[in-house]
Amino acid sequence: MTRDLWTMVWKEWKEIFLQRGTLRGGVFTAIALPLGMLGVFIPWQEGPLWAQSSSTAVLWVWLPVFLVATMICESFAGERERKTLETLLASRLDDRTILFGKIAAAVGYGWGLAMSSLALGLITVNVVHGHGQLILLPAATVFTVAVVSLLAAALAASAGVLLSLRASTVRQAQQTMSLSLMGIMFGAIFGLHALPALWKLWLARTFAGANFLTTVLVGCAVLLALDLLLISIAVARFQRARLILD
Helix, strand or coil, rough: CCHHHHHHHHHHHHHHHHHCCHHHHHHHHHHHHHCCCCCCCCHHCCCHHHHHHHHHHHHHHHHHHHHHHHHHHHCHHHHHCCCCCCHHCCCCCCCHHHHHHHHHHHHHHCCCCCHHHHHHHHHHHHHHHHCCCCCCHHHHHHHHHHHHHHHHHHHHHHHHHHHHHHHHCHHHHHHHHCCCCCCCHHHHHHHHCCCHHHHHHHHHHHHHHHCCHHHHHHHHHHHHHHHHHHHHHHHHHHHHHHHCCC
16 A cells, blocks of 8 residues: 555656656756755845744745645646546556545645755755854744644645546646635635624734644644545545546
């Protein structure tokens, strides 16, 4: 099972890297270029403020979601466009290996690239701007970014694979995914603005008085519950016979 899952993950990664025509070009575009921009250029320019800014944490929470959302839409819709879906479904790999392999490949790429960029950014800041002093991110920030971004990436992957299962084209899946993310973002913003003043005051007092770690753990629990729910729905909807007929 583990070997088959790794085979599926490696297949997905190779397809990402080969989208630019060659493996070398794909690795440069999909890995080296983002690492250079996010892990070297931006920290070099911002200096020590890069490690102190709250926007750093927000960026590395959202970055895996964006990367995963872009990749996961290709999972089944891309196979359908390339006429390789029937071959994949006719292989000896079982349903869960195929489904979990595609989800794991997307999460592994997005979250792995984000965490690698974060680590490389810390190295860059210390080498260029450290001047003999060690610059580190707060431990609470590292924990929050690592865990929340992983769970958020898994949420994007499980939601995206549901869209890709039924989308006839990659473009259709990507458009639906983009609109869904925008709807969630703007819905949350405008929903907060639309709340009665007393509710806003209650929320402000609740979060102001709450322990940071407790708030993070509650948020992680909510994300984990949503991940498990969407993955369960994806497992139930993944019907090999129906996909072949589609």
